[in-house]
Amino acid sequence: MHGVNSSQASAPLLCAEGLYKHLHQPSLAFWRGRQSRTILRDINLSIRPGERIGLAGVSGAGKTTLLNLLLALKGADAGTITCQGQPVRPASVRALRWYRRLVQYIPQDPAASLDPRMSVRDLIREPLVRLNVADNHARRIDEALDRVGLDRKFSSARPGALSGGQAQRVAIARAVALRPRLLLADEPLSGLDLPVRARVMQLFDDMSRLDGTAFLIISHDLSVMPRLCERTLILHDGAIIEDRSTAALFDAPAHDHTRALVRAAHLDHAAMTPASATVLHPVS
Structure with a gap:
């Protein structure tokens, strides 16, 4: 493991x-032709090594x-x-191999991303093989399972034998095993109980x-951001309406839409965090 020096961080x-x-859709009226709707507008985003950013x-x-x-x-x-510094755009598997090694994805629905015919060990090994990672794959797999708190006895199990939380940890281990520089995590805490x-x-x-890994954590629930992210972006109607430190955003939201999200997040957080849940125990 390694940290990030000041020049890398900058x-x-x-x-x-x-x-x-833009989303182009055919019109029901043939004389109007195709109609266009803007899904994203003027998105500007910069992620530095080691940053944890919420979206x-x-x-x-x-x-x-x-x-x-x-x-x-x-x-x-x-x-x-x-x-x-290198351009990123859709391309062949081979052309994007360099990018897949650097940037990995943790899906919201692990059940849809894990092949039910493969064992946990093979699922974690698959991207290492596909991306031509030259290292001891067995060691990386064991290390990834340890880091997500999943007993190595699960390495021979198939996804159908796993709970939702265990499947989520396998999906995280699959990404972590590649040691990416950036993780794009879509609702990474959904389906997990409090200790996990x-x-x-x-x-x-x-x-x-310690590793200098950056995170972009996507969620509809703003209540997870103070626990995970130093900086939070609010996306509304296809545009980023706020990009601030998470603490500042919660203390003084600048936009009416953000104020509504913050109020809802406080209510959700209070509802999901009983007093008995304040003591968390490690997962065996």
Whole structure:
């Protein structure tokens, strides 16, 4: 493991500048032709090594579309994305191999991303093989399982034998095993009970502080941001309406929409955190 020196920290790892994405739909009236709706408008985002950034917004705000652009699954209609100075756009598997090693994704629904025919060990090994990672794969797999608090006895299990929380940890281990520079995590705490949430939050903190791994954590629930993110972006109607430190955003939200989200987050947090849940125990 390694930290981040000051020169590395000052240089952005990933930059998105002036991103626009339009949805083109055929009109029911044939004489009107195709209709266009703007999904993302003028998105500017910079992520530095070791940063933990939250991206929050209600359903339909554009979070999934932005995630697809950052993963190079779709192309922007305008604007650019660069990673370590290199352009990022949809391309062949081989052409994007360098980017997949640097940037990994933790899906919201692990059940949909884990092949039910493969064992946990093979699921974690698969991206190491596909991305030509030249290292001891067995050691990386064991290390990844340890880091997410999943007993190695699960390495021979298949996804159907796992609980929702265990499947989520396998999905996280699959990404962590590659030792990426940036993790894009879509609702990474959903489906996890309180002790496992604590374990995952500690893992993310260790990776950012000790390894210099950056995080972009996507959620519709603003209440997770103070525990995970130093900086939070609010996406509303396809535009970033706030980009501030998480503490400042919660203390004095500048936008009416953000104020509503903060009020809801405080209510949700109070409802989901009983007094008995303040003591968290490690996961065996």
